[in-house]
Amino acid sequence: MQESIAARADSALTRLAPTMALTADQAALKDEVLTFCRAHRADDHALFIIEGDAGTGKSLLLNTVFTAIQTAARGHDGTDPLHGSRNWLLVNHPEMIKLYRNIAEGRKCLRKKDFERPTTFINQMDTATRRADIVLVDEAHLLLTRRDPYNRFRHDNQxxxxxxxxxxxxxxxxxRQVLRFKSLWSDASLARLVAGYPVVTRRLDQQFRMHANADVMDWVRAFRDGVLRPLPAPQAFDFRIFDDARTMYEAIRQRNARYGLCRMLATYDYPYTLNGQDHFITExxxxxxxxxxxxQARxxxxxxxxxxxxVGSVYTIQGFDLNYAGIILGPSVxxxxxxxxxxxDxxxxxxxxxxxxxxxxxxxAAVMARIILNSINVIMTRGVRGLYIYASNPALHARLAxxxxxxxxK
Known part of the structure; x- marks a missing residue:
């Protein structure tokens, strides 16, 4: 199926491109980060932390900052403190690496090798004779908090x-986007790790992804905390509860034919094995x-x-936008x-x-439940135009109905 030209204009490739216009607050934060990098490049260590919920423009801001850093690093102004600096952008997410490297194509200041997985970067730097100057980390809540020899990470914290x-x-x-025990972060654990370093923390609060009234995000935030509120009021953002998963899929296909970038997503409640075979969700x-x-897909x-x-999982969709998301809440919910x-459960x-x-x-057990609720938070915050929900559990199905x-x- 061919997606529309309009859909391509809404793609993640475009939304994260460093040519995208920033809001006044984002532009001011970009300038603050760049000033921080210039001021601390020669220091031993310094950290700048940008917090924010899903959809608040964190990745766009980070890629715009990185492009500006690399432009200065590879430019001709020898008086700029960033000139000649060696810098990387890291993300522990293979789908996001593809996106960043695709964005880098055709931009003189960027190279595909500028974007790397954290373990690869760490292992390379373990044998290097010189430290990196500036490292940006997207989705830092995915960084490992314990060793993982199977994936060649042999330290204690990435x-x-x-x-x-x-x-x-x-x-x-x-x-709120932590998804594994091996990446078990909290605001408190992050604060403990960075204590003693020069640190600046800023937060992005404005929601850019979901073009919805505040009651939609309030409902999603309550759900991720285990609370069921009355549904958001009718509005331009298309929020629906479906009685039948097949009917929801047909609606998603119709929206995809019109807008593109509409997909089915599910909680990880259905068997899946990386064995080269297809695995199915049946409801x-x-x-x-x-x-x-x-x-190997580009x-x-x-x-x-x-x-x-x-049907996409939290791992294939985290960090990406859709126009409409059809969510199957599986038996664990x-x-x-x-x-x-x-x-x-x-x-x-x-x-x-x-x-x-x-x-x-x-x-x-409580951490397991929080990880699952975090995954629900991730998949429920993908849709720009609409969010459709179907629940497998009979009791939840009836309550949502x-x-x-x-x-x-009625």
């Missing part, structure tokens, strides 16, 4: 190692395969037109009528890798 190998580190961070009349692992999953025939709250969650490495973690009927005035 951020600590990145700081050790750089003069200035700039990160974007959202503790009543709905039967569709999980996203196929295609590491485009990230969200950008490939063929993925309208797949349940409901307690007595308390009118969401209840998470980690035993039904199929992403067992998310729970690996929990030795020594206090209250692991009641809320939908109340909003419809």
């Amino acid at each position: 951020l600590r190692e990145i700081i050790r190998h750089a003069h200035v580190v700039v990160i974007v961070f959202d503790a 009543g009349r709905f039967h569709l395969r999980w996203d196929r692992a295609m590491p 485009l990230p999953w969200a950008e490939r037109p063929d993925t309208i025939d797949e 349940t409901y307690d009528p007595a308390t009118d709250r969401i209840v998470i 980690p035993a039904r969650y199929e992403d067992r890798a998310a729970f690996a490495g929990r030795d020594g973690v206090g209250e692991p 009641t809320l939908w009927a109340q909003r419809q005035g």
Whole structure:
């Protein structure tokens, strides 16, 4: 299926391009970060932390800052403190690496090698004779907080190692997007790690992704905390509860034909194995395969037109925008009528890798539930124009149906 020209204009490739206009607040923050980098380039260590919820423009700001840094580093102004500096942008997300490297094509100041995975950068710098000058880290909440020899990370914390190998580190961070025990961050744990360094922290609050009234984000934030509120009021942002997953998929296909970049997503409650075979999600009349692992594909999953025939996971969609997102809340997302709250059942969650490495973690069951709620927060905050939801659990399905009927005035 060919996606429309208008859809391509809304692609993540365009939305994160350093040519995108920044708001006045973003532009001021960009200037502050650049001033910080120039002031601290020769210092031993310094950190700039940018916090913000999903959809607040953190990645766009970071890529714009990095482009400005590399323009100065490779420019002709020898008086600029950034001139001749050696800098990297890191992200622990293979789909985002593809996106950043695609954006770099055709820009004289950028090279594909400027963008790297944290483990690769750390292992290379372990044998280097010179530290990096400035390192920017997107999705810093995905950095490992314990060793992972299987993936060739043999230290104890990726951020600590990145700081050790750089003069200035700039990160974007959202503790509500932590997805694994191996990357178990909180605001408190981040503060403890950076204590003692020169640190500036700023926060982005304005929501740019979801073109919705405040009640939509309030509803999503409440849901991620286990609270079910009345549904958002009817508005231009298309928020719907579906009784049937197949009907929701048909609606997503219709929106995709018109707008492009509309996809099905699901919580990781359905079996999936990296064995080269297709694995399927079945909910009543709905039967569709999980996203196929295609590491060699040039485009990230969200950008490939063929993925309208797949269901994406939190790992393929984190960091990306869609026009419409159809969300299947799987069996791990349940409901307690007595308390009118969401209840998470980690035993039904199929992403067992998310729970690996929990030795020594206090209250692991509560952390498991928080990881699942974080994943729901990520997939529910993808849609620019609309959010569609279907719940598998019968009790939650019925409660959402009641809320939908109340909003419809029935």
